[in-house]
Amino acid sequence: MSEAMPDTAQEPSVGPDAGAKPAPAGSGRTLTGPLRSIRTYLWLAGSVLLLLFPFYLDRFWLQAGLFAMAAAIGAIGINLLTGSTGQLSMGHAFFLAVGAYGYCILAGESSTENGHELSGLGLPTWLAAILAVLLAGAAGGLFSPIAGRLRGAYLGIATLALIFIGQHVLFNAGSLTGGFNGRAVPPLSLFGFTFDDTEVVVAAVPFQASEKLWYVALAALAFSALFARGVLRGRPGRALNAIRDHRIAAGVMGVPVARYRAGVFVLSSMYAGLAGVLLALVFQRTVPEYFGMVLSLEYLAMIVIGGLGSVAGAVVGAAFVTLLPQVLTHYSDSLPLVSAPGTGGLTPGEASRYLYGAAVVAVVLFLPGGLTRLKKPGEKK
């Protein structure tokens, strides 16, 4: 967008004989042209790299990457809500839980596990995944009488209630959620292809659940990111930003504020639902403890670190916050100050919490645009 700006700004001054004075517009184009193609090549190289990862990385990093991609989808969702529309939500973990457990209940068969009678609908898993996302959206819609009316801190703390309601239901509705022990996640299958641990050898590389799911997650992330970009760049995105910047002025200019706010809440819940389904598939078991307040705080940390209101920011922040503990765990032997859990020193989990807690503070104070906007808009990108 910003590269195109000088061209359009100069065109009126060029006047009717635009062909006679090609220099200013032309120089602009020769600058942006190669740059743009370099960007395209970078994107292409990045995508090819991402597609090739399952052939080269070991399972630990694939798992880490899967978590990061699932988290990225959730972070894009909360960034639409908190970053672009300015609605503070601390209840994101609740919608992740709705997605994860919704998938388990819809796809799972009725069975007995750890003494719990588990009920399930036994739907085809791909249908269950879609319905789970819609279910999360419906849960967001149910909350919209509150989400559409409250602002700022009031909304933040009201959504805190969702976490506690969610935890209560997860621990108590044993026949649906399996209670404290959670329930097993049925593997996804699509057109007769099942994304589980049975080995399929592709180009001499044994493919198990992580490798197969990698492509599902990649496709889901690409779709989510492009959809969110479309929303943000179009009419709805401008309306959402207007609501964030000045709610009343937005209303005066004809933006249906309450409807947009309820709508973005539903959309963000659906993103969380999709992230929840993916997380469940990666974990292969959902436990209620995971979907607590800490998870919600992590998602807020992600979008602040990456950059509020941008899709790329959400992805970068999600990668930062989810990969940090994994990296620290993996290299805990060779890092100073960090040691393996149980040896008395700083555990990787704690170290990463210090780091991203401090990163949130540091980013807001020193890099108000987040990591993705390290360079000022006026500078060459």
Place this chain on the structure above:
Amino acid sequence: MTTFIELLLGGLSIGSVYALIALGFVVIFKATEVVNFAHASLLLAGGYVTAVLHDDIGFWPALGVGIAGAAVVGSAVEFCVMRRYRGSDHSVLAIVTIGVDIVITTELVRRMGTEVLSLGDPWGDDVVTVGGVTLAETRIAAFVAAALLITVFLLAFRYTSWGVSMRAAAENPQTAALMGIRLGRVSLSAWAVAGALAAVAALFLTVFPTPGLERATSFAALKAFPAAILGGLDSTTGALVGGLVVGVTESLATGYQSDLSFLGRGIGDLAPYLVMVAVLLIRPAGLFGTKELARV
């Protein structure tokens, strides 16, 4: 009936403790318009200092140091972080306090480990029985202390020059600054007061019948959020009423748990949030909060 009175009194007592926490929360919001999600960690810090020191220097000095410590942590957060923010978006600052909370809580939880620390209070598990109604001494002490502190605070808020400058800054920061009120000091003192109140609350959240200071204490402290919100974020009266409502609701829901078994176990912890959601549906600015008026 006896059970009901016992539960009601217990609820009022724990509610007054929530009111203490909520009051600090509201003071910070009034003075700086920042929602302080790090409040639970201030409370944990105060409690931890008291718990560590009480064996060596006795309970009362330890409590004093704990209160001072929490006040120092609070003002350090204001001085090192809040004051450095140059933007104007207060919801971003709210997320910053979440970052601060993550750091402080991680540190304290790491130090505490899985231990349950005692704060060494002099009341122990003694109970008082009056006319068939049994009440723990700690609950009476909590109510008396909270009532005393809240009275002192409200009087100071009304009559001292500190209170006047605080209220002026809340009313209109620009005008207050032009009148010679130093906004930096106002917000620094707000954070210090909030920390001190939270440290006192930490004591009463961890005494009998609760086991002691542990990780879960910060979740108990979180109940001050619904208290502050349902009363109205910018109202000190609201914080008091909200605290009492949350305390009584929680106490009754826990006490009559067996009659409410269809709602599942642990409904007492959830009840305050449900009440808050119900209140917000009817009054989006809380019971005593100022309704939003804006000039466009």
